[in-house]
Amino acid sequence: MTLHVVQYSGGIGSWATARCVADRHGRDQLVLLFADTRAEDPDLYRFLADSTCQLGVPLTTVADGRTPFGVFADQRFLGNARIAPCTLHLKQIPCRRWLQQHTDPAHAIIYVGIDWNEKHRCAGIERGWAPWPVRFPLCEPPRLTKQQMLDQARALGLEVPVLYRHFDHNNCAGMCVRAGQRHWATLLEVYPDRYARAERLQTGLTPAGRKRQR
Numbered sequence: 021m022t023l024h025v026v027q028y029s030g031g032i033g034s035w036a037t038a039r040c041v042a043d044r045h046g047r048d049q050l051v052l053l054f055a056d057t058r059a060e061d062p063d064l065y066r067f068l069a070d071s072t073c074q075l076g077v078p079l080t081t082v083a084d085g086r087t088p089f090g091v092f093a094d095q096r097f098l099g100n101a102r103i104a105p106c107t108l109h110l111k112q113i114p115c116r117r118w119l120q121q122h123t124d125p126a127h128a129i130i131y132v133g134i135d136w137n138e139k140h141r142c143a144g145i146e147r148g149w150a151p152w153p154v155r156f157p158l159c160e161p162p163r164l165t166k167q168q169m170l171d172q173a174r175a176l177g178l179e180v181p182v183l184y185r186h187f188d189h190n191n192c193a194g195m196c197v198r199a200g201q202r203h204w205a206t207l208l209e210v211y212p213d214r215y216a217r218a219e220r221l222q223t224g225l226t227p228a229g230r231k232r233q234r
């Protein structure tokens with residue numbers, strides 16, 4: 021019996037992936053694996069609850085316990101668009117630990133919700149999860165756009181995550197260190213409190229900044 025493990029992040033891509041896997045393989049051997057960064061938008065947790073209830077599959081949560089800035093403080097390294105150790109410590113390591121404890125790579129498949137626009141990332145992701153095999157259902161026809169996935173969720177009666185009103189992604193409450201300048205400018209405009217928090221946390225990681233904050 022093969023276990024089908026979807027990386028369930030609270031993003032619309034992972035939701036569309038889960039629906040696709042459920043349609044193809046049923047729900048009995050379906051796992052929705054969520055790595056909690058402890059820094060998510062409150063509405064992400066609401067969407068997780070609503071969508072997993074509708075799918076009829078309980079959420080499986082793993083967590084390191086730290087936030088991204090907690091990882092940066094411990095690593096003495098500020099995550100950025102090129103290197104983001106938060107992903108490794110808060111998502112990959114806890115998920116891999118769960119996989120090691122609960123699955124056999126010969127009888128488990130991981131599903132990742134990246135779509136055909138990001139197909140160039142597939143090989144690296146496959147290497148990263150080896151020896152578990154990885155599938156990317158959204159890279160296959162009908163190659164839905166993000167808007168189509170959001171529309172499908174709405175059509176099924178789900179309220180889509182609020183961050184999609186302003187951003188392309190629903191992660192870390194809009195404060196992703198990998199995001200670009202335009203994203204951060206939007207964050208400043210729509211969530212100035214979050215922008216200020218990120219600025220304060222970032223400043224607090226440098227000796228000069230810590231001195232200034234005293």
Ligand code: SF4
Nearest residue numbers: 104106191192196197
């Ligand atoms: S979404 Fe961004 S800030 Fe959050 S864990 Fe991933 S890379 Fe880090």
